[in-house]
Amino acid sequence: MSALRIARLRKRFGAQEVLKGIDLEIGSGEFLVLVGPSGCGKSTLLNVIAGLEKAGEGTVEIGGRVVNDVAPKDRDIAMVFQSYALYPTMTVRQNITFGMECRRVPRPQQEEALARVARLLQIEALLNRKPSQLSGGQRQRVAMGRALVRDPMLFLFDEPLSNLDAKLRVEMRMEIKQLHRRIGATMVYVTHDQIEAMTMATRIAVMHQGEVQQFADPETIYNRPATLFVARFMGAPP
Ligand code: ADP
Numbered sequence: 001m002s003a004l005r006i007a008r009l010r011k012r013f014g015a016q017e018v019l020k021g022i023d024l025e026i027g028s029g030e031f032l033v034l035v036g037p038s039g040c041g042k043s044t045l046l047n048v049i050a051g052l053e054k055a056g057e058g059t060v061e062i063g064g065r066v067v068n069d070v071a072p073k074d075r076d077i078a079m080v081f082q083s084y085a086l087y088p089t090m091t092v093r094q095n096i097t098f099g100m101e102c103r104r105v106p107r108p109q110q111e112e113a114l115a116r117v118a119r120l121l122q123i124e125a126l127l128n129r130k131p132s133q134l135s136g137g138q139r140q141r142v143a144m145g146r147a148l149v150r151d152p153m154l155f156l157f158d159e160p161l162s163n164l165d166a167k168l169r170v171e172m173r174m175e176i177k178q179l180h181r182r183i184g185a186t187m188v189y190v191t192h193d194q195i196e197a198m199t200m201a202t203r204i205a206v207m208h209q210g211e212v213q214q215f216a217d218p219e220t221i222y223n224r225p226a227t228l229f230v231a232r233f234m235g236a237p238p
């Protein structure tokens with residue numbers, strides 16, 4: 001069974017067709033990177049997977065279930081954005097447990113989940129701080145903590161590192177990669193950064209103007225680009 005399957009997906013905003021028939025399929029535990037230049041439709045595709053945008057045509061399947069008509073909160077996903085969107089008046093602990101609170105997860109279970117992700121992300125010492133008392137990298141870790149406590153079938157990341165400086169970006173890249181290995185989760189990660197794509201992905205979908213030009217593992221993308229656009233964009237020699 002595939003963790004995520006997208007078939008003949010189309011989406012338009014008014015006169016503009018933003019997704020022009022996308023087909024993708026990944027197995028459980030894969031790290032799929034959607035890469036392409038700004039405006040090519042990456043966020044729209046991710047939002048359709050999340051249910052924040054409706055598909056025009058085609059199907060989205062998560063864990064073997066067609067979710068086109070399933071509300072975002074019932075899709076068994078968790079999303080991490082580039083703006084961390086932490087609640088400024090809440091502590092780290094409250095930020096992480098807030099979602100569980102809303103879903104009425106019993107207290108002991110909340111504590112257990114919190115302890116697990118705090119250890120995993122090494123933020124145990126930060127639990128009583130407010131977001132304003134954290135560095136950019138720490139905030140990003142808290143945002144990931146909030147996704148992790150949900151223990152979802154699918155993690156969705158939309159350029160989560162683009163607000164960080166170059167050095168921290170490389171560090172966090174490695175951290176997310178390690179996290180992926182450790183918990184064996186399925187992740188879909190949007191970036192416009194070729195190096196991020198090459199270093200993190202088990203599979204890459206290179207997008208251009210609403211189409212997937214190539215869907216393959218990093219080595220194949222680099223050594224055998226399917227189109228001139230892929231070759232140029234991914235930086236391989238022509
Ligand atoms: P990317 O994430 O790759 O930069 P997006 O998916 O955000 O690209 O956008 C793809 C195209 O769709 C762009 O031309 C953008 O202007 C347009 N677009 C995105 N969201 C909307 C919206 N809500 N309404 C109208 N046009 C949109």
Ligand code: MG
Nearest residue numbers: 042043044158
């Ligand atoms: Mg985007």
